Amino acid sequence: MTAAVASLRGFWAALRSDLMLFWVLPVPLLAAAALRLLLPLAEGWLTAYFQAGAVLAPYYLISDLLVAVVAPVLLAYVSVMVVLEERDDGLTRYLAVTPLGRGGYLLTRVFVPVLLGAAYTVPLLACLSLTRPAPWLILPLALSGGLSGAISALLVPAFAGNKVEGMALVKLSTLVLTGLFLPFFLDGPLQYAAAFLPSFWMARLALDGQVFWLLPTALTGLGWLWLLCRRFARKLI
Numbered sequence: 001m002t003a004a005v006a007s008l009r010g011f012w013a014a015l016r017s018d019l020m021l022f023w024v025l026p027v028p029l030l031a032a033a034a035l036r037l038l039l040p041l042a043e044g045w046l047t048a049y050f051q052a053g054a055v056l057a058p059y060y061l062i063s064d065l066l067v068a069v070v071a072p073v074l075l076a077y078v079s080v081m082v083v084l085e086e087r088d089d090g091l092t093r094y095l096a097v098t099p100l101g102r103g104g105y106l107l108t109r110v111f112v113p114v115l116l117g118a119a120y121t122v123p124l125l126a127c128l129s130l131t132r133p134a135p136w137l138i139l140p141l142a143l144s145g146g147l148s149g150a151i152s153a154l155l156v157p158a159f160a161g162n163k164v165e166g167m168a169l170v171k172l173s174t175l176v177l178t179g180l181f182l183p184f185f186l187d188g189p190l191q192y193a194a195a196f197l198p199s200f201w202m203a204r205l206a207l208d209g210q211v212f213w214l215l216p217t218a219l220t221g222l223g224w225l226w227l228l229c230r231r232f233a234r235k236l237i
Helices: 002-017 027-050 057-088 091-096 101-128 135-159 163-180 188-194 198-208 211-235
Strands: none
Touching: 027 057, 027 101, 057 091, 057 101, 057 135, 057 163, 057 198, 101 135, 101 211, 135 163, 135 198, 135 211, 163 198, 188 198, 198 211
């Protein structure tokens, strides 16, 4: 426990030393507030212009799903930058053989930030959601967003050799979120091409409001995490 606390303190110190990473923290709140204010304004203008009953409103749920993932994914980005810098400095191998261990390192550098991002998401969805999801649905959506954030975080150091490669892979890692959009734009079996992504089942959960969709969300997410954690742990030694 002492080693984990010390590691978290080191993570916080690294975060504070890089002001760009530190100022990422308010972005989810600003993004959620902007979507909450601007999309209804745009909807009013577009419906008046096109004399239509609804233009953007049928897709408000996409906005809420993006709010559900933005905090975990951005905090994952912060943690990835710290991990890559520590690996370039040769610290990860040292930390992996201390009492902290590889498991503790993964916990403090990846999973704690992502869980904090999921916790951050709960009030964002509760207060700034456009579709007002049922109260029981907010926490599952936040945790599902956390799963996608953890996968995004682990993809980068699991495959990047250094920080330069990692910054390129950060953009590619967000492709795990493409599953959020397919159920809205594809009908029938074709949409299940993204069934290997937890974000796809997260979208189905939000669309249908059925607790059953938590099962494939969790199974696909844990499968990704198992594979990526194994690869990342091997690169620590």
